[in-house]
Amino acid sequence: MEAKNKRVAIVGAGPSGLTACKHLLARGFRPVVFDAGSAVGGVWRRTLASTRLQTPAAPYRFSDFPWPEAAVAAEASFPRHDEVAAYLAAYARRFGVLERVRFGCRVVGAAEEEVAAWERWSGTGEAFGDGTGEWHLTVMSHDSGEAPSTQVHKFDFLILCVGRYGVAKLPTFPDGGGVPEAFQGRVLHSMEYSSMAHADAAELVRAKRVVVVGAGKSALDTAAQCAEANGRRYPCTLLYRSAHWMLDPQVAPRFKFSLLTTTRLGELMVHKPGEGLALSLVATMLTPLRWLIMKLREAYFKAHIPMEKHGMAASTSGDAAHSASAPTALVLDDDAMVNADVVILATGYDPDAPLRAVFTSPRFRDTIASSSSSDNNDAVLPLYRQCVHPRIPQMAVVGYAESGASVYPYEMMAKWVAHLLDGAVRLPGVREMEREVEEWTRWGRWARRSSGGFFLKSCIHAVTTWYHDLLCRDMGYSPRRKAGFLAEWTQPYGPADYAGIQ
Ligand SMILES: Cc1cc2nc3c(=O)[nH]c(=O)nc-3n(C[C@H](O)[C@H](O)[C@H](O)COP(=O)(O)OP(=O)(O)OC[C@H]3O[C@@H](n4cnc5c(N)ncnc54)[C@H](O)[C@@H]3O)c2cc1C
Numbered sequence: 001m002e003a004k005n006k007r008v009a010i011v012g013a014g015p016s017g018l019t020a021c022k023h024l025l026a027r028g029f030r031p032v033v034f035d036a037g038s039a040v041g042g043v044w045r046r047t048l049a050s051t052r053l054q055t056p057a058a059p060y061r062f063s064d065f066p067w068p069e070a071a072v073a074a075e076a077s078f079p080r081h082d083e084v085a086a087y088l089a090a091y092a093r094r095f096g097v098l099e100r101v102r103f104g105c106r107v108v109g110a111a112e113e114e115v116a117a118w119e120r121w122s123g124t125g126e127a128f129g130d131g132t133g134e135w136h137l138t139v140m141s142h143d144s145g146e147a148p149s150t151q152v153h154k155f156d157f158l159i160l161c162v163g164r165y166g167v168a169k170l171p172t173f174p175d176g177g178g179v180p181e182a183f184q185g186r187v188l189h190s191m192e193y194s195s196m197a198h199a200d201a202a203e204l205v206r207a208k209r210v211v212v213v214g215a216g217k218s219a220l221d222t223a224a225q226c227a228e229a230n231g232r233r234y235p236c237t238l239l240y241r242s243a244h245w246m247l248d249p250q251v252a253p254r255f256k257f258s259l260l261t262t263t264r265l266g267e268l269m270v271h272k273p274g275e276g277l278a279l280s281l282v283a284t285m286l287t288p289l290r291w292l293i294m295k296l297r298e299a300y301f302k303a304h305i306p307m308e309k310h311g312m313a314a315s316t317s318g319d320a321a322h323s324a325s326a327p328t329a330l331v332l333d334d335d336a337m338v339n340a341d342v343v344i345l346a347t348g349y350d351p352d353a354p355l356r357a358v359f360t361s362p363r364f365r366d367t368i369a370s371s372s373s374s375d376n377n378d379a380v381l382p383l384y385r386q387c388v389h390p391r392i393p394q395m396a397v398v399g400y401a402e403s404g405a406s407v408y409p410y411e412m413m414a415k416w417v418a419h420l421l422d423g424a425v426r427l428p429g430v431r432e433m434e435r436e437v438e439e440w441t442r443w444g445r446w447a448r449r450s451s452g453g454f455f456l457k458s459c460i461h462a463v464t465t466w467y468h469d470l471l472c473r474d475m476g477y478s479p480r481r482k483a484g485f486l487a488e489w490t491q492p493y494g495p496a497d498y499a500g501i502q
Pocket of ligand 1: 011012013014015016017034035036037041042043044047051052053054055060105106107108161162163164165166217218354357358398399400403404405406407
Protein backbone atom coordinates (compact mmCIF):
# COMPACT_ATOMS: atom_id res chain seq x y z
CA MET A 1 0.00 0.00 0.00
CA GLU A 2 1.32 3.46 -0.84
CA ALA A 3 2.39 5.40 2.27
CA LYS A 4 -0.20 8.17 1.66
CA ASN A 5 -3.00 5.60 1.92
CA LYS A 6 -1.84 4.44 5.32
CA ARG A 7 -4.24 5.02 8.22
CA VAL A 8 -2.79 7.49 10.71
CA ALA A 9 -4.35 8.39 14.07
CA ILE A 10 -3.42 11.48 16.06
CA VAL A 11 -4.45 11.56 19.71
CA GLY A 12 -4.97 15.11 20.99
CA ALA A 13 -6.05 18.37 19.33
CA GLY A 14 -3.95 20.79 21.39
CA PRO A 15 -1.19 22.80 19.69
CA SER A 16 0.91 19.70 18.96
CA GLY A 17 -1.95 17.61 17.56
CA LEU A 18 -3.05 20.49 15.35
CA THR A 19 0.37 21.02 13.83
CA ALA A 20 0.93 17.25 13.43
CA CYS A 21 -2.34 17.04 11.49
CA LYS A 22 -1.54 20.11 9.38
CA HIS A 23 1.81 18.74 8.26
CA LEU A 24 0.43 15.28 7.49
CA LEU A 25 -2.35 16.84 5.41
CA ALA A 26 0.27 18.90 3.56
CA ARG A 27 2.09 15.70 2.62
CA GLY A 28 -1.03 13.98 1.35
CA PHE A 29 -2.08 11.89 4.38
CA ARG A 30 -5.66 11.88 5.71
CA PRO A 31 -5.15 11.48 9.48
CA VAL A 32 -7.95 11.13 12.02
CA VAL A 33 -7.56 13.25 15.17
CA PHE A 34 -9.26 12.09 18.37
CA ASP A 35 -9.73 14.53 21.24
CA ALA A 36 -11.50 13.92 24.51
CA GLY A 37 -12.61 17.57 24.69
CA SER A 38 -15.17 19.52 22.72
CA ALA A 39 -12.91 22.06 20.99
CA VAL A 40 -9.36 22.40 19.72
CA GLY A 41 -6.71 24.12 21.86
CA GLY A 42 -5.81 21.60 24.59
CA VAL A 43 -4.95 23.26 27.90
CA TRP A 44 -6.02 26.65 26.58
CA ARG A 45 -9.64 25.49 26.74
CA ARG A 46 -9.55 25.04 30.50
CA THR A 47 -7.71 27.86 32.20
CA LEU A 48 -8.50 30.36 34.90
CA ALA A 49 -9.93 33.71 33.85
CA SER A 50 -6.61 35.37 34.82
CA THR A 51 -4.33 33.03 32.82
CA ARG A 52 -2.19 34.54 30.10
CA LEU A 53 0.75 33.25 28.12
CA GLN A 54 3.81 33.43 30.32
CA THR A 55 6.09 33.50 27.28
CA PRO A 56 5.77 36.47 24.92
CA ALA A 57 3.54 35.94 21.90
CA ALA A 58 6.38 36.42 19.38
CA PRO A 59 8.05 33.03 20.00
CA TYR A 60 4.81 31.21 20.95
CA ARG A 61 3.46 30.69 17.47
CA PHE A 62 3.58 28.45 14.44
CA SER A 63 6.24 29.37 11.88
CA ASP A 64 3.84 30.20 9.04
CA PHE A 65 0.91 31.58 11.01
CA PRO A 66 1.54 34.94 12.74
CA TRP A 67 -0.67 36.28 15.52
CA PRO A 68 -3.39 38.75 14.56
CA GLU A 69 -2.15 42.34 14.98
CA ALA A 70 -4.54 43.10 17.85
CA ALA A 71 -3.23 40.31 20.07
CA VAL A 72 0.39 41.42 19.79
CA ALA A 73 0.06 45.18 19.60
CA ALA A 74 2.00 45.84 22.82
CA GLU A 75 5.79 45.63 22.67
CA ALA A 76 5.94 42.70 25.07
CA SER A 77 2.67 40.97 24.46
CA PHE A 78 1.34 38.13 26.61
CA PRO A 79 -2.04 37.22 25.10
CA ARG A 80 -4.95 36.18 27.31
CA HIS A 81 -6.03 32.53 27.44
CA ASP A 82 -9.01 33.19 25.16
CA GLU A 83 -6.76 34.90 22.58
CA VAL A 84 -4.46 31.87 22.60
CA ALA A 85 -7.46 29.54 22.15
CA ALA A 86 -8.77 31.73 19.30
CA TYR A 87 -5.33 31.73 17.63
CA LEU A 88 -5.16 27.92 17.77
CA ALA A 89 -8.71 27.54 16.44
CA ALA A 90 -7.91 29.92 13.56
CA TYR A 91 -4.84 27.80 12.70
CA ALA A 92 -6.99 24.65 12.68
CA ARG A 93 -9.54 26.30 10.38
CA ARG A 94 -6.94 27.81 8.04
CA PHE A 95 -5.21 24.50 7.34
CA GLY A 96 -8.23 22.22 7.15
CA VAL A 97 -7.44 20.48 10.44
CA LEU A 98 -10.84 21.07 12.01
CA GLU A 99 -12.60 18.68 9.65
CA ARG A 100 -10.23 15.89 10.68
CA VAL A 101 -10.98 16.12 14.44
CA ARG A 102 -13.44 13.85 16.22
CA PHE A 103 -14.37 15.60 19.43
CA GLY A 104 -15.60 13.89 22.59
CA CYS A 105 -13.48 10.84 21.72
CA ARG A 106 -11.09 9.59 24.38
CA VAL A 107 -8.57 6.94 23.36
CA VAL A 108 -8.65 4.48 26.21
CA GLY A 109 -6.58 1.68 24.80
CA ALA A 110 -3.98 1.09 22.12
CA ALA A 111 -3.54 -2.65 21.87
CA GLU A 112 0.02 -3.61 21.23
CA GLU A 113 -0.35 -7.30 20.36
CA GLU A 114 -0.79 -6.45 16.72
CA VAL A 115 2.41 -4.42 16.61
CA ALA A 116 4.50 -7.42 17.41
CA ALA A 117 8.15 -7.02 16.57
CA TRP A 118 9.84 -3.80 17.54
CA GLU A 119 12.75 -4.74 15.31
CA ARG A 120 10.50 -3.45 12.53
CA TRP A 121 11.98 0.01 13.12
CA SER A 122 15.44 -1.30 12.41
CA GLY A 123 14.46 -3.67 9.66
CA THR A 124 13.72 -1.05 7.04
CA GLY A 125 14.22 2.35 8.68
CA GLU A 126 10.75 3.28 7.47
CA ALA A 127 7.81 4.50 9.50
CA PHE A 128 5.53 1.63 8.55
CA GLY A 129 8.16 -1.09 8.88
CA ASP A 130 7.34 -4.18 6.85
CA GLY A 131 3.73 -3.02 6.44
CA THR A 132 2.08 -5.72 8.53
CA GLY A 133 1.85 -4.02 11.96
CA GLU A 134 -1.43 -2.47 13.02
CA TRP A 135 -2.70 -0.59 16.08
CA HIS A 136 -6.13 -1.33 17.47
CA LEU A 137 -7.40 1.81 19.19
CA THR A 138 -10.28 1.61 21.62
CA VAL A 139 -12.07 4.93 21.54
CA MET A 140 -14.77 5.96 23.98
CA SER A 141 -17.05 8.63 22.56
CA HIS A 142 -19.33 10.92 24.50
CA ASP A 143 -21.90 12.36 22.14
CA SER A 144 -23.85 15.00 24.01
CA GLY A 145 -26.80 13.53 25.81
CA GLU A 146 -25.99 9.96 24.78
CA ALA A 147 -24.46 7.23 26.92
CA PRO A 148 -20.75 6.74 26.14
CA SER A 149 -20.06 4.20 23.41
CA THR A 150 -16.87 2.31 22.68
CA GLN A 151 -15.47 1.42 19.27
CA VAL A 152 -12.25 -0.16 18.06
CA HIS A 153 -10.46 1.47 15.10
CA LYS A 154 -7.46 0.10 13.21
CA PHE A 155 -4.50 2.28 12.26
CA ASP A 156 -1.07 1.82 10.71
CA PHE A 157 0.59 4.64 12.65
CA LEU A 158 -0.14 6.39 15.93
CA ILE A 159 0.92 9.93 16.84
CA LEU A 160 0.48 10.83 20.52
CA CYS A 161 -0.05 14.55 21.17
CA VAL A 162 -1.64 14.15 24.59
CA GLY A 163 0.25 16.92 26.40
CA ARG A 164 1.90 16.87 29.83
CA TYR A 165 -0.73 18.77 31.80
CA GLY A 166 -3.72 16.44 31.78
CA VAL A 167 -3.22 14.37 34.95
CA ALA A 168 -2.90 16.01 38.36
CA LYS A 169 -0.11 15.16 40.80
CA LEU A 170 -1.61 15.00 44.28
CA PRO A 171 0.21 15.12 47.62
CA THR A 172 -0.07 12.18 49.98
CA PHE A 173 -1.14 12.68 53.57
CA PRO A 174 -0.39 10.54 56.61
CA ASP A 175 -2.97 7.81 57.33
CA GLY A 176 -6.21 9.31 58.61
CA GLY A 177 -4.74 12.81 58.43
CA GLY A 178 -5.88 13.75 54.98
CA VAL A 179 -9.02 14.45 53.03
CA PRO A 180 -11.84 13.83 53.83
CA GLU A 181 -10.90 11.99 57.06
CA ALA A 182 -9.50 15.00 58.90
CA PHE A 183 -10.10 18.14 56.88
CA GLN A 184 -13.72 18.95 56.12
CA GLY A 185 -13.36 21.93 53.84
CA ARG A 186 -13.29 21.73 50.05
CA VAL A 187 -10.06 20.43 48.54
CA LEU A 188 -9.41 20.39 44.82
CA HIS A 189 -6.50 20.36 42.40
CA SER A 190 -5.78 23.48 40.38
CA MET A 191 -6.61 21.51 37.23
CA GLU A 192 -10.14 20.90 38.48
CA TYR A 193 -10.38 24.52 39.58
CA SER A 194 -9.20 25.76 36.15
CA SER A 195 -11.78 23.58 34.39
CA MET A 196 -14.69 25.29 36.19
CA ALA A 197 -16.75 27.98 34.49
CA HIS A 198 -15.10 31.30 35.37
CA ALA A 199 -18.12 32.56 37.35
CA ASP A 200 -18.27 29.31 39.37
CA ALA A 201 -14.53 29.48 40.07
CA ALA A 202 -14.90 33.02 41.42
CA GLU A 203 -17.91 31.98 43.52
CA LEU A 204 -16.07 29.02 45.06
CA VAL A 205 -13.46 31.26 46.68
CA ARG A 206 -15.60 34.33 47.36
CA ALA A 207 -15.36 35.45 51.02
CA LYS A 208 -13.58 32.20 51.94
CA ARG A 209 -10.29 31.45 53.62
CA VAL A 210 -8.38 29.98 50.71
CA VAL A 211 -5.04 28.18 50.88
CA VAL A 212 -3.17 27.60 47.64
CA VAL A 213 -0.47 24.92 47.87
CA GLY A 214 2.48 25.41 45.50
CA ALA A 215 4.42 28.30 43.99
CA GLY A 216 4.41 27.57 40.28
CA LYS A 217 2.49 29.16 37.45
CA SER A 218 -0.82 27.52 38.40
CA ALA A 219 -0.43 28.55 42.06
CA LEU A 220 0.25 32.17 41.20
CA ASP A 221 -2.60 32.29 38.68
CA THR A 222 -4.92 30.82 41.33
CA ALA A 223 -3.75 33.38 43.91
CA ALA A 224 -4.39 36.14 41.38
CA GLN A 225 -7.86 34.69 40.83
CA CYS A 226 -8.59 34.80 44.58
CA ALA A 227 -7.34 38.38 44.80
CA GLU A 228 -9.65 39.30 41.94
CA ALA A 229 -12.65 37.69 43.65
CA ASN A 230 -11.94 38.80 47.24
CA GLY A 231 -9.78 41.92 47.13
CA ARG A 232 -7.82 42.64 50.33
CA ARG A 233 -10.57 41.57 52.69
CA TYR A 234 -9.95 37.84 52.39
CA PRO A 235 -6.34 37.41 51.27
CA CYS A 236 -5.47 33.86 50.27
CA THR A 237 -2.49 32.04 51.76
CA LEU A 238 0.19 30.61 49.51
CA LEU A 239 1.92 27.54 51.01
CA TYR A 240 5.09 26.37 49.34
CA ARG A 241 8.34 24.55 49.93
CA SER A 242 10.50 26.46 47.42
CA ALA A 243 9.68 29.94 46.29
CA HIS A 244 10.13 31.00 42.72
CA TRP A 245 8.35 33.93 41.20
CA MET A 246 7.18 34.78 37.72
CA LEU A 247 8.86 37.92 36.43
CA ASP A 248 6.87 41.06 35.92
CA PRO A 249 6.64 41.51 32.13
CA GLN A 250 7.12 45.24 32.61
CA VAL A 251 10.59 44.58 34.02
CA ALA A 252 11.77 41.64 31.97
CA PRO A 253 11.70 42.88 28.37
CA ARG A 254 13.99 45.86 28.88
CA PHE A 255 16.97 43.55 28.87
CA LYS A 256 17.18 40.86 26.24
CA PHE A 257 18.34 38.10 28.57
CA SER A 258 16.52 35.67 26.28
CA LEU A 259 19.40 36.12 23.80
CA LEU A 260 21.31 33.70 26.03
CA THR A 261 19.00 30.88 25.02
CA THR A 262 17.92 31.94 21.55
CA THR A 263 21.19 32.84 19.80
CA ARG A 264 23.91 30.48 18.67
CA LEU A 265 26.42 32.61 20.56
CA GLY A 266 24.45 32.08 23.77
CA GLU A 267 24.12 28.37 23.09
CA LEU A 268 27.93 28.13 22.91
CA MET A 269 27.93 28.73 26.67
CA VAL A 270 26.05 25.54 27.53
CA HIS A 271 26.89 21.89 27.08
CA LYS A 272 24.89 20.15 24.41
CA PRO A 273 24.07 16.46 23.91
CA GLY A 274 26.60 14.81 21.59
CA GLU A 275 28.56 18.06 21.20
CA GLY A 276 32.08 16.67 20.66
CA LEU A 277 35.32 17.72 22.31
CA ALA A 278 35.79 21.19 20.80
CA LEU A 279 32.30 22.44 21.67
CA SER A 280 32.54 20.85 25.10
CA LEU A 281 35.76 22.77 25.81
CA VAL A 282 34.23 26.03 24.58
CA ALA A 283 31.16 25.51 26.81
CA THR A 284 33.39 24.78 29.81
CA MET A 285 35.52 27.86 29.18
CA LEU A 286 32.44 30.07 28.80
CA THR A 287 30.65 28.72 31.89
CA PRO A 288 32.05 31.48 34.19
CA LEU A 289 30.81 34.11 31.73
CA ARG A 290 27.34 32.58 31.73
CA TRP A 291 27.39 32.44 35.53
CA LEU A 292 28.34 36.14 35.65
CA ILE A 293 25.51 37.10 33.27
CA MET A 294 23.03 35.14 35.38
CA LYS A 295 24.22 36.84 38.56
CA LEU A 296 23.92 40.29 36.93
CA ARG A 297 20.43 39.38 35.84
CA GLU A 298 19.50 38.30 39.35
CA ALA A 299 20.92 41.52 40.80
CA TYR A 300 18.97 43.56 38.26
CA PHE A 301 15.68 41.90 39.13
CA LYS A 302 16.32 42.17 42.86
CA ALA A 303 16.96 45.88 42.45
CA HIS A 304 13.86 46.49 40.36
CA ILE A 305 11.28 44.27 42.03
CA PRO A 306 10.60 45.17 45.69
CA MET A 307 10.35 41.54 46.84
CA GLU A 308 12.10 42.04 50.20
CA LYS A 309 9.74 44.89 51.03
CA HIS A 310 6.73 42.61 50.59
CA GLY A 311 8.34 39.63 52.33
CA MET A 312 8.52 37.71 49.08
CA ALA A 313 12.28 37.20 48.71
CA ALA A 314 12.84 33.85 47.04
CA SER A 315 14.63 31.27 49.12
CA THR A 316 15.78 27.87 47.98
CA SER A 317 14.10 26.10 50.87
CA GLY A 318 10.99 27.40 52.52
CA ASP A 319 9.61 26.07 55.78
CA ALA A 320 6.01 25.48 54.78
CA ALA A 321 5.01 22.11 53.42
CA HIS A 322 1.59 20.59 53.03
CA SER A 323 1.00 17.83 55.52
CA ALA A 324 -1.72 16.51 57.79
CA SER A 325 -4.92 18.47 58.13
CA ALA A 326 -7.48 19.17 60.83
CA PRO A 327 -11.26 19.94 60.36
CA THR A 328 -10.82 23.54 59.24
CA ALA A 329 -7.07 23.99 59.22
CA LEU A 330 -3.93 22.65 57.65
CA VAL A 331 -1.13 21.52 59.93
CA LEU A 332 2.34 22.30 58.59
CA ASP A 333 5.62 20.48 59.13
CA ASP A 334 6.51 22.79 62.00
CA ASP A 335 3.04 22.22 63.60
CA ALA A 336 1.85 25.69 62.68
CA MET A 337 -1.85 25.81 61.72
CA VAL A 338 -3.33 27.62 58.74
CA ASN A 339 -7.10 28.04 58.80
CA ALA A 340 -8.87 27.24 55.57
CA ASP A 341 -12.29 26.73 54.02
CA VAL A 342 -10.95 25.86 50.58
CA VAL A 343 -7.60 24.29 49.69
CA ILE A 344 -6.44 24.44 46.09
CA LEU A 345 -3.57 22.05 45.37
CA ALA A 346 -1.41 23.63 42.69
CA THR A 347 0.97 20.72 43.12
CA GLY A 348 1.69 20.08 39.48
CA TYR A 349 1.05 17.35 36.98
CA ASP A 350 2.29 13.86 36.19
CA PRO A 351 3.74 14.48 32.71
CA ASP A 352 3.98 10.77 31.84
CA ALA A 353 0.47 9.75 32.90
CA PRO A 354 -1.38 10.90 29.72
CA LEU A 355 1.04 8.85 27.58
CA ARG A 356 0.79 5.78 29.78
CA ALA A 357 -3.00 6.03 29.81
CA VAL A 358 -3.17 5.46 26.06
CA PHE A 359 -1.83 1.90 26.24
CA THR A 360 -3.79 -1.16 27.21
CA SER A 361 -1.09 -3.33 28.69
CA PRO A 362 1.49 -2.60 31.40
CA ARG A 363 4.30 -3.68 29.04
CA PHE A 364 3.97 -0.78 26.61
CA ARG A 365 2.95 1.60 29.39
CA ASP A 366 6.23 0.89 31.13
CA THR A 367 8.18 0.99 27.89
CA ILE A 368 7.00 4.49 26.97
CA ALA A 369 7.32 5.85 30.52
CA SER A 370 8.28 3.62 33.38
CA SER A 371 6.13 3.73 36.48
CA SER A 372 9.06 2.86 38.74
CA SER A 373 9.96 5.98 40.64
CA SER A 374 13.67 5.91 39.77
CA ASP A 375 13.07 5.75 35.99
CA ASN A 376 10.05 7.98 36.26
CA ASN A 377 12.26 10.65 37.77
CA ASP A 378 14.76 10.41 34.98
CA ALA A 379 15.66 13.67 33.31
CA VAL A 380 14.33 12.79 29.86
CA LEU A 381 11.72 10.52 28.32
CA PRO A 382 13.61 7.97 26.16
CA LEU A 383 12.57 9.22 22.73
CA TYR A 384 14.83 9.37 19.67
CA ARG A 385 14.76 12.98 18.38
CA GLN A 386 12.24 13.54 21.21
CA CYS A 387 9.65 11.79 19.02
CA VAL A 388 10.20 8.07 18.50
CA HIS A 389 10.61 5.34 21.10
CA PRO A 390 13.29 2.96 19.83
CA ARG A 391 11.26 -0.04 20.97
CA ILE A 392 7.73 0.99 20.02
CA PRO A 393 7.32 0.82 16.26
CA GLN A 394 4.79 2.71 14.17
CA MET A 395 4.30 5.33 16.84
CA ALA A 396 5.57 8.86 17.48
CA VAL A 397 5.11 11.44 20.22
CA VAL A 398 4.84 15.15 19.45
CA GLY A 399 4.87 17.77 22.20
CA TYR A 400 6.46 16.02 25.16
CA ALA A 401 9.81 17.87 25.20
CA GLU A 402 9.49 21.28 26.86
CA SER A 403 11.02 24.50 25.65
CA GLY A 404 10.78 28.19 26.55
CA ALA A 405 8.04 28.78 23.98
CA SER A 406 6.71 25.42 23.13
CA VAL A 407 4.66 25.80 19.95
CA TYR A 408 7.32 26.10 17.28
CA PRO A 409 9.46 23.24 18.65
CA TYR A 410 6.27 21.09 18.52
CA GLU A 411 5.83 22.22 14.94
CA MET A 412 9.39 21.16 14.12
CA MET A 413 8.68 17.74 15.64
CA ALA A 414 5.47 17.52 13.58
CA LYS A 415 7.39 18.36 10.40
CA TRP A 416 9.99 15.72 11.20
CA VAL A 417 7.30 13.07 11.87
CA ALA A 418 5.52 13.99 8.61
CA HIS A 419 8.83 13.58 6.75
CA LEU A 420 9.32 10.22 8.48
CA LEU A 421 5.89 9.01 7.42
CA ASP A 422 6.37 9.81 3.77
CA GLY A 423 9.86 8.35 3.69
CA ALA A 424 11.91 11.57 3.50
CA VAL A 425 13.43 10.77 6.92
CA ARG A 426 14.69 7.25 7.62
CA LEU A 427 15.31 5.90 11.07
CA PRO A 428 18.61 4.36 12.12
CA GLY A 429 18.61 0.94 13.81
CA VAL A 430 17.24 0.38 17.31
CA ARG A 431 20.73 0.34 18.88
CA GLU A 432 21.71 3.62 17.22
CA MET A 433 18.48 5.25 18.41
CA GLU A 434 19.11 3.97 21.92
CA ARG A 435 22.66 5.32 21.84
CA GLU A 436 21.34 8.76 20.92
CA VAL A 437 18.67 8.55 23.66
CA GLU A 438 21.38 7.65 26.18
CA GLU A 439 23.38 10.73 25.11
CA TRP A 440 20.37 12.99 25.74
CA THR A 441 19.71 11.23 29.05
CA ARG A 442 23.27 11.93 30.20
CA TRP A 443 22.92 15.53 29.11
CA GLY A 444 19.53 15.83 30.90
CA ARG A 445 21.07 14.57 34.14
CA TRP A 446 23.84 17.13 33.81
CA ALA A 447 21.33 19.91 33.03
CA ARG A 448 19.24 18.95 36.06
CA ARG A 449 22.28 18.94 38.35
CA SER A 450 23.54 22.25 37.07
CA SER A 451 20.15 23.92 37.45
CA GLY A 452 19.97 22.94 41.11
CA GLY A 453 17.30 20.32 40.43
CA PHE A 454 14.80 22.77 38.95
CA PHE A 455 14.58 21.05 35.59
CA LEU A 456 11.41 19.85 33.93
CA LYS A 457 11.67 16.37 32.46
CA SER A 458 12.83 16.52 28.81
CA CYS A 459 13.29 20.29 28.93
CA ILE A 460 15.32 21.24 25.85
CA HIS A 461 15.00 24.99 26.40
CA ALA A 462 18.73 25.71 26.62
CA VAL A 463 19.52 23.69 23.48
CA THR A 464 16.47 24.33 21.31
CA THR A 465 18.42 25.54 18.27
CA TRP A 466 20.88 22.68 18.60
CA TYR A 467 17.93 20.25 18.63
CA HIS A 468 16.32 21.94 15.62
CA ASP A 469 19.64 21.66 13.76
CA LEU A 470 19.41 17.87 14.10
CA LEU A 471 15.86 17.82 12.75
CA CYS A 472 16.78 20.13 9.86
CA ARG A 473 19.67 17.91 8.81
CA ASP A 474 17.48 14.78 9.00
CA MET A 475 14.88 16.46 6.78
CA GLY A 476 17.51 17.60 4.27
CA TYR A 477 17.34 21.33 5.12
CA SER A 478 20.23 23.57 6.09
CA PRO A 479 20.21 24.29 9.83
CA ARG A 480 21.74 27.73 9.08
CA ARG A 481 18.55 29.73 8.60
CA LYS A 482 19.89 33.32 8.83
CA ALA A 483 21.27 35.64 6.15
CA GLY A 484 24.98 36.06 6.82
CA PHE A 485 27.56 35.05 9.39
CA LEU A 486 26.92 37.83 11.90
CA ALA A 487 23.16 37.29 11.91
CA GLU A 488 23.67 33.55 12.25
CA TRP A 489 25.56 33.97 15.51
CA THR A 490 23.96 37.00 17.10
CA GLN A 491 20.31 37.09 15.99
CA PRO A 492 17.78 35.15 18.08
CA TYR A 493 16.30 32.03 16.51
CA GLY A 494 12.51 31.82 16.49
CA PRO A 495 9.48 30.44 14.66
CA ALA A 496 9.83 32.50 11.45
CA ASP A 497 13.30 31.04 10.78
CA TYR A 498 11.70 27.66 10.12
CA ALA A 499 8.76 28.80 7.96
CA GLY A 500 10.52 27.56 4.83
CA ILE A 501 10.58 23.98 6.07
CA GLN A 502 7.42 22.30 4.88
C1 LIG B 1 -1.91 26.86 32.73
C2 LIG B 1 -0.88 26.59 31.68
C3 LIG B 1 -0.17 27.65 31.11
C4 LIG B 1 0.79 27.42 30.14
N1 LIG B 1 1.48 28.47 29.62
C5 LIG B 1 2.45 28.24 28.71
C6 LIG B 1 3.20 29.33 28.14
O1 LIG B 1 3.00 30.48 28.47
N2 LIG B 1 4.16 29.05 27.23
C7 LIG B 1 4.43 27.77 26.84
O2 LIG B 1 5.31 27.58 26.00
N3 LIG B 1 3.72 26.74 27.34
C8 LIG B 1 2.76 26.94 28.26
N4 LIG B 1 2.05 25.89 28.79
C9 LIG B 1 2.36 24.55 28.31
C10 LIG B 1 1.24 24.10 27.38
O3 LIG B 1 0.88 22.84 27.81
C11 LIG B 1 1.67 24.10 25.95
O4 LIG B 1 1.85 25.43 25.55
C12 LIG B 1 0.67 23.46 24.99
O5 LIG B 1 -0.66 23.70 25.30
C13 LIG B 1 0.86 21.96 24.94
O6 LIG B 1 0.22 21.51 23.78
P1 LIG B 1 -0.11 19.99 23.54
O7 LIG B 1 -0.94 19.94 22.32
O8 LIG B 1 1.15 19.21 23.52
O9 LIG B 1 -0.90 19.51 24.82
P2 LIG B 1 -2.31 20.01 25.42
O10 LIG B 1 -2.49 21.46 25.18
O11 LIG B 1 -2.32 19.51 26.81
O12 LIG B 1 -3.37 19.20 24.56
C14 LIG B 1 -3.50 17.80 24.68
C15 LIG B 1 -4.85 17.39 24.13
O13 LIG B 1 -4.90 15.96 24.12
C16 LIG B 1 -6.18 15.53 24.53
N5 LIG B 1 -6.01 14.18 25.09
C17 LIG B 1 -5.15 13.77 26.05
N6 LIG B 1 -5.28 12.43 26.25
C18 LIG B 1 -6.23 12.00 25.39
C19 LIG B 1 -6.78 10.72 25.11
N7 LIG B 1 -6.37 9.61 25.74
N8 LIG B 1 -7.76 10.64 24.16
C20 LIG B 1 -8.19 11.75 23.49
N9 LIG B 1 -7.69 12.98 23.72
C21 LIG B 1 -6.71 13.11 24.66
C22 LIG B 1 -6.62 16.56 25.55
O14 LIG B 1 -8.04 16.60 25.63
C23 LIG B 1 -6.02 17.86 24.97
O15 LIG B 1 -6.95 18.52 24.15
C24 LIG B 1 1.07 26.10 29.74
C25 LIG B 1 0.35 25.03 30.32
C26 LIG B 1 -0.59 25.27 31.28
C27 LIG B 1 -1.32 24.11 31.90
